[in-house]
Amino acid sequence: MSTMDEEIRLDAPQELAAAxxxxxxxxxxxxxxxxxxxxxxxxxxFILVAVFAPVLAPYDPLTxxxxxINKSPSPEHWLGTDQFGRDVxxxxxxxxRNSLLFGLISPVLAAFIGTTLGVVAGYFGGVVDRVxxxxxxxxxxxxxxLLAIMIAAALGGGFWNIIAVIxxxxxxxxxxxxxxxxxxxxxxxxxxxxxxxxxxxPLLIFRHIVPNIAAPIVVLMTLWVASxxxxxxxxxxxxxxTQPPNPSWGNIIRDGLNNLFGSPWPIVAAGLAITxxxxxxxxFGDALRDVLDPETRQ
Amino acid sequence: xxxxxxxxxxxxxDAAAPLLKVENLAVEFGPVEKPLRVVDxxxxxxxxxxxxxxxxxxxxxxxxxSLAIMGLIPSPPGRIVSGRVxxxxxxxxxxxxxxxxDIRGRDIAMIFQExxxxxxxxxxIGDQIGEAIKLxxxxxxxxxxxxxxxxLKLVGMPDPAKRIGAFPHxxxxxxxxxxxxxxxxxxxxxxxxxxxxxxALDVTIQAQVLELMKEVRRRLNTAVLLISHDLGVVAxxxxxxxxxxxxxxxxxxxxxxxxxxxxxxxxxxxxxxVPRLDDDRRRLYQIPGAVPLPGTVKAGCPFYARCPDxxxxxxxxxxxxxxxxxGQSAACWVSAGATS
Numbered sequence: 001m002s003t004m005d006e007e008i009r010l011d012a013p014q015e016l017a018a019a020x021x022x023x024x025x026x027x028x029x030x031x032x033x034x035x036x037x038x039x040x041x042x043x044x045x046f047i048l049v050a051v052f053a054p055v056l057a058p059y060d061p062l063t064x065x066x067x068x069i070n071k072s073p074s075p076e077h078w079l080g081t082d083q084f085g086r087d088v089x090x091x092x093x094x095x096x097r098n099s100l101l102f103g104l105i106s107p108v109l110a111a112f113i114g115t116t117l118g119v120v121a122g123y124f125g126g127v128v129d130r131v132x133x134x135x136x137x138x139x140x141x142x143x144x145x146l147l148a149i150m151i152a153a154a155l156g157g158g159f160w161n162i163i164a165v166i167x168x169x170x171x172x173x174x175x176x177x178x179x180x181x182x183x184x185x186x187x188x189x190x191x192x193x194x195x196x197x198x199x200x201x202p203l204l205i206f207r208h209i210v211p212n213i214a215a216p217i218v219v220l221m222t223l224w225v226a227s228x229x230x231x232x233x234x235x236x237x238x239x240x241x242t243q244p245p246n247p248s249w250g251n252i253i254r255d256g257l258n259n260l261f262g263s264p265w266p267i268v269a270a271g272l273a274i275t276x277x278x279x280x281x282x283x284f285g286d287a288l289r290d291v292l293d294p295e296t297r298q
Numbered sequence: 299x300x301x302x303x304x305x306x307x308x309x310x311x312d313a314a315a316p317l318l319k320v321e322n323l324a325v326e327f328g329p330v331e332k333p334l335r336v337v338d339x340x341x342x343x344x345x346x347x348x349x350x351x352x353x354x355x356x357x358x359x360x361x362x363x364s365l366a367i368m369g370l371i372p373s374p375p376g377r378i379v380s381g382r383v384x385x386x387x388x389x390x391x392x393x394x395x396x397x398x399x400d401i402r403g404r405d406i407a408m409i410f411q412e413x414x415x416x417x418x419x420x421x422x423i424g425d426q427i428g429e430a431i432k433l434x435x436x437x438x439x440x441x442x443x444x445x446x447x448x449x450l451k452l453v454g455m456p457d458p459a460k461r462i463g464a465f466p467h468x469x470x471x472x473x474x475x476x477x478x479x480x481x482x483x484x485x486x487x488x489x490x491x492x493x494x495x496x497x498a499l500d501v502t503i504q505a506q507v508l509e510l511m512k513e514v515r516r517r518l519n520t521a522v523l524l525i526s527h528d529l530g531v532v533a534x535x536x537x538x539x540x541x542x543x544x545x546x547x548x549x550x551x552x553x554x555x556x557x558x559x560x561x562x563x564x565x566x567x568x569x570x571x572v573p574r575l576d577d578d579r580r581r582l583y584q585i586p587g588a589v590p591l592p593g594t595v596k597a598g599c600p601f602y603a604r605c606p607d608x609x610x611x612x613x614x615x616x617x618x619x620x621x622x623x624x625g626q627s628a629a630c631w632v633s634a635g636a637t638s
Contacts, residue, residue: 189416196368196410197430197481198403200396207429211420294420294465 039283046277050096059087061094062245070263080265082255088266091247092273098248101159103229103277106166111221113167114174119213121175122182123205133179139172144227145234152240162241166228177220181213188212215292222285226278233274249274315387316343317521318367318489323381325362325371327592333379334592337362338545340381344538346488349515349522351536351553353529353568357589359545360525364491367523368408369398385489404434407482411494413474417466423450423477424462430484449480452517453510472503476510483514490515491523496531508534529572533557541565544590544600550619551626561628563607599631607632 031037049056058078065085073080079088121132139147148169155161185191186209194208233250235241237257242248244255249270256266323340326333337359344350352360365371367383369390383390385406390398402408407430410416418426427449428442437445443462450458453476466474475495482490492511496504512535515522526532532539532553539556541549541564549562560566567585587604598613599605605612611631619627620634628634 189410189412190418192370193408193410193416193478193481194418194429195370195399196402196408198399198401198433199429200399203433207421208418212418214420292420295467 033287035283036287039280039287042276042280043284046096046100046280049093050100053093053097057087057090057093059090061086061090061247063087070259072263073265079269080263082252082266083259083262088252088263088269091252091266092249092269095247095249095252095270096273098159098242098246099229099232099250099274099277102162102166102232102248103225103281106163106228107170107221107224109163109167110170110224111174111217114171114176115178115210115213115217117171118175118178118180119182119205119209122179123186123201123209129179132175136172136175136179139168140176144169144231148231148235149238149240152235157240157243159242162232162235165235166231169231170224170228173224174217174220177216178213181216182209185209185212215289218292219285219289222281222288225281225285229274229277233270316384317346317348317386318523319343319382319384320363320367321382321384323363323366323383324379325359325366325376326379327376329375335379336376336545336592337366340542340545340547342538342540342547342550344489344521344523347515347519347521348538349524349536350538350540351524351526351532352540352542353526353532354542355527355589357544358542360542361493363542364408364493364523364525367491368402368406369395400434403430403487404485405487406489406491407485407487409475409478409482409490409492409495411497413471413478413498416478417474419466422463422465423469427477427481427484430481434485445484446480449484450477452483452514453477453480454506455480470503471499472506475499475503475507479507479510479514483518483520486518487520489521489523491525493525494527495524496528497526504531511535529557529568541568545592546600546629547619548601548630549626549628551623551628555623555626559623561622561626561633562601562630563605563632564601565628567604567606599629 063086065081068077068081068085069083071077071081071085077087077089079092082088082091117132117136121129121136142150148165151165151168152161155164188208191204191208194204199207229249232241232248233253236248236250237254239254241250244251252266252270256264256270260267320343321341323337324335325337326335328334340359340363342350342352352363354360362371362376366378367385367390371378378391381391385401390401393401417423424443424446427446431437431442431445446462447458450461455461455473455476466477469477475498479495490511495511496507499507508531511522511524514520515535522535524532524535536553539549539551539553540547541556541562543564549556549560549565551561556565557569560569564585567583570583571585573582585604590600590603598615599608599617602608602612609632615631617629617631617634619629621627622633
């Protein structure tokens with residue numbers, strides 16, 4: 001996609017009226033549908049909350065208080081407190097940091113690695129394709145969660161380990177999509193025309209193939225932002241994700257489940273937050289796909 | 299069109315070293331042990347600024363010949379087994395693979411058959427035309443932009459400065475073919491290979507695109523290798539014609555000579571097959587049968603099975619190219635016997 005930006009710069013500044021700039025196109029497409037506007041706002045708000053967590057959180061998310069156990073929502077504690085008397089709102093706000101970081105970093109890494117593998121396999125074919133495809137099949141044979149649990153069990157917990165776990169779990173999906181799309185795009189005559197113009201293989205891949213398979217990859221990436229948050233939640237829920245007492249939306253649900261009858265508010269809040277983020281990113285992803293495809297832009 | 303004048307010029311240029319000289323080119327597909335010979339012993343030459351048309355039915359090997367010149371034969375399964383492709387005295391087949399990208403687009407450019415799918419849907423046409431310039435020449439972005447606008451003007455794009463940022467889907471087939479031509483001539487190539495450039499277009503647009511190709515050829519003095527199954531198109535643009543059949547050259551000569559007195563029965567068949575407005579035939583002429591599949595002709599003339607004039611000798615030995623008249627030769631025992 002960086003190549004696309006570079007492309008656009010070629011014809012950008014002089015005639016804005018004639019050729020709408022990339023930024024204008026993005027803005028117009030994103031502002032077309034109310035659902036997209038809401039989703040975009042939601043994504044921005046979630047990111048802002050994560051960034052400004054220390055400013056926004058009313059309490060320290062780790063401070064326990066014996067006197068304030070399992071409180072319902074009140075003016076002091078908007079979302080009540082959990083079984084240790086910690087403020088749920090503050091834990092949610094701090095938890096968004098972990099959840100969003102996992103949710104954003106892993107899919108981007110997985111998209112990068114997976115797309116590279118897939119494009120190489122699809123473009124060069126032959127032995128390269130067979131080796132990469134079998135490796136991918138091997139990884140695909142395990143459900144994502146199972147794979148993540150296995151790797152997490154081997155690597156242990158910790159922030160970067162969990163990132164690695166989710167990345168590895170998601171890579172095969174990207175590789176599959178990238179390979180299939182590359183096989184289709186490779187047959188197009190504009191690729192042949194690119195060769196005829198004198199492009200060498202790397203340029204051909206970056207100019208003509210990658211931009212044309214970008215749409216499905218980006219959509220997949222935004223879908224999996226949601227999945228990554230969910231997967232991290234599942235891992236935390238199983239006790240191998242974010243380690244307590246640090247909050248993430250996943251382990252807020254896990255802790256809350258043990259204390260469901262004490263106070264349902266942690267589970268309700270974290271569950272709603274995950275749902276909203278997942279929904280927002282999916283809608284945002286659809287809009288992003290439209291931006292990338294010049295034919296649906298109009 | 300002043301045919302005689304351009305022919306005289308072509309004859310003059312022929313005397314000098316040709317721009318492109320293809321000799322004894324053979325291309326095979328499939329496994330090495332059981333190859334299918336798709337192009338066999340093809341040879342022709344184009345002088346600088348000249349225009350040669352290759353005519354033949356589908357499957358006659360004309361597109362493969364052009365791909366072989368560009369070094370674009372998909373390999374595997376295809377391979378060039380013999381021959382020379384000399385461009386300005388350099389054998390392209392002998393060049394290392396890494397050198398070809400320098401030549402493609404700068405010295406030899408190509409226009410493809412499918413204007414609808416030959417442009418990258420996610421790149422603006424300005425960027426696509428500028429790509430060849432960017433690759434082969436040191437230019438700044440502003441210079442490139444100016445050149446692209448110039449090129450769009452050359453190919454008759456209305457309002458080029460505005461269209462430069464448009465995407466392929468915003469254009470009709472004819473306009474896209476114009477963009478393709480602009481792309482191809484972006485670096486002033488000395489040879490332009492056009493593989494059925496008008497086949498996918500409707501008739502009125504065909505005429506415009508042909509007119510444009512002639513215009514471009516005149517202005518830039520680019521030699522043209524035109525591949526077509528349409529004799530009318532070839533007659534309009536080319537000054538020499540090579541007729542291919544089943545991977546072989548069966549006739550070679552000046553456009554006028556070939557249209558006036560075709561030397562090979564296949565060429566005669568092709569000419570008779572062209573529908574005409576002043577036709578009083580009830581049915582259109584067709585050459586009976588179909589092009590033999592590669593590898594099915596073991597001996598003799600590949601056209602034997604469909605030929606109206608065949609004699610016994612034709613089944614036994616492949617006829618060589620006989621010179622029928624100055625500047626016209628055909629691979630036919632019968633025509634050779636009749637004229638000599």
